[in-house]
Amino acid sequence: MTNRKPWLEQLRRKCIIDPIVNDRRSVNGTRLGRDPGWIFSHAIGGGQADFDQPIEELSPRDRVMLYALFNQKAHIDELIHAFDQFFLQGVESFHDATVIDVGCGPFTAGLALANVLGSRAAYRYFGVDRASSMLTLANELAAEVRKVGEFNDRTEVSFHKSIDEISFGNPRAAEMTVFVLSYLLASNSVDVDALVGEINRARGRIGLGQTVVLYTNSAREGARNNYPKFRERMIEAGFKEHVRETERFQDTDKPRDIHYALFLRPAVTTFSMSEFLA
Numbered sequence: 239m240t241n242r243k244p245w246l247e248q249l250r251r252k253c254i255i256d257p258i259v260n261d262r263r264s265v266n267g268t269r270l271g272r273d274p275g276w277i278f279s280h281a282i283g284g285g286q287a288d289f290d291q292p293i294e295e296l297s298p299r300d301r302v303m304l305y306a307l308f309n310q311k312a313h314i315d316e317l318i319h320a321f322d323q324f325f326l327q328g329v330e331s332f333h334d335a336t337v338i339d340v341g342c343g344p345f346t347a348g349l350a351l352a353n354v355l356g357s358r359a360a361y362r363y364f365g366v367d368r369a370s371s372m373l374t375l376a377n378e379l380a381a382e383v384r385k386v387g388e389f390n391d392r393t394e395v396s397f398h399k400s401i402d403e404i405s406f407g408n409p410r411a412a413e414m415t416v417f418v419l420s421y422l423l424a425s426n427s428v429d430v431d432a433l434v435g436e437i438n439r440a441r442g443r444i445g446l447g448q449t450v451v452l453y454t455n456s457a458r459e460g461a462r463n464n465y466p467k468f469r470e471r472m473i474e475a476g477f478k479e480h481v482r483e484t485e486r487f488q489d490t491d492k493p494r495d496i497h498y499a500l501f502l503r504p505a506v507t508t509f510s511m512s513e514f515l516a
């Protein structure tokens with residue numbers, strides 16, 4: 239069972255599945271000339287590859303397309319489920335929210351959010367990824383979402399190499415900020431101290447509203463190594479861990495165990511100059 243809408247299935251077919259299946263290298267049951275086992279462990283590296291580097295005869299573009307084909311769909315399903323829960327009480331409080339998708343890959347959380355919200359709310363989405371090849375595909379997929387009318391006209395989407403380089407404009411008074419960390423923390427390339435520092439600086443620069451951090455990851459032992467330190471740093475930064483669960487995730491083609499957590503930092507109600515200067 240999946241909650242992906244028909245437009246999202248069509249978009250993935252047009253931009254990801256068909257280009258790979260119709261590629262002249264995809265013969266004899268291979269994808270781009272490689273079998274799925276090699277692709278998963280080498281081209282995608284369990285999701286943690288350096289996607290800007292070619293590998294053997296595959297280009298960075300091939301690698302991100304293969305990531306989108308093999309890994310992205312299940313992550314979209316998990317995030318659709320998470321956003322569905324998030325918006326159970328309605329979407330009003332989400333209007334003009336700021337969303338920062340850290341390690342966004344090929345616009346994974348952006349697609350899930352558009353699937354759940356469509357044009358019902360306007361927000362600004364910032365995708366952040368160290369890999370330019372990921373950001374290129376992400377940008378193309380976001381343009382397709384715009385084309386099929388699944389963004390509000392006032393929704394803004396942009397992509398960046400780091401959180402610190404984003405300019406958020408004038409500080410906001412009360413609008414919500416949501417950080418999404420979907421399968422980012424499995425990566426050894428992530429410096430947890432630096433990541434929490436960037437999240438906290440961005441939160442201070444964005445404004446005074448409530449901040450929510452949604453973390454998802456595989457429940458595999460190795461994938462969770464970074465979590466205890468991340469949790470500790472987030473709590474030091476003034477966040478409260480609201481939920482942390484491992485659960486069997488069913489709303490997808492191949493059910494599997496996932497680890498997710500939600501951190502909250504309430505709106506700043508007393509004006510403090512240090513909030514802006516931090």
Ligand SMILES: C[S@@+](CC[C@H](N)C(=O)[O-])C[C@H]1O[C@@H](n2cnc3c(N)ncnc32)[C@H](O)[C@@H]1O
Nearest residue numbers: 285313341342343346367368369420421427428
């Ligand atoms: C497993 S993928 C997850 C992609 C997407 N969030 C999803 O759920 O499909 C991890 C992503 O994080 C990016 N990444 C790894 N280390 C990073 C870092 N230090 N800063 C930003 N992005 C990073 C990778 O390039 C890759 O796109």
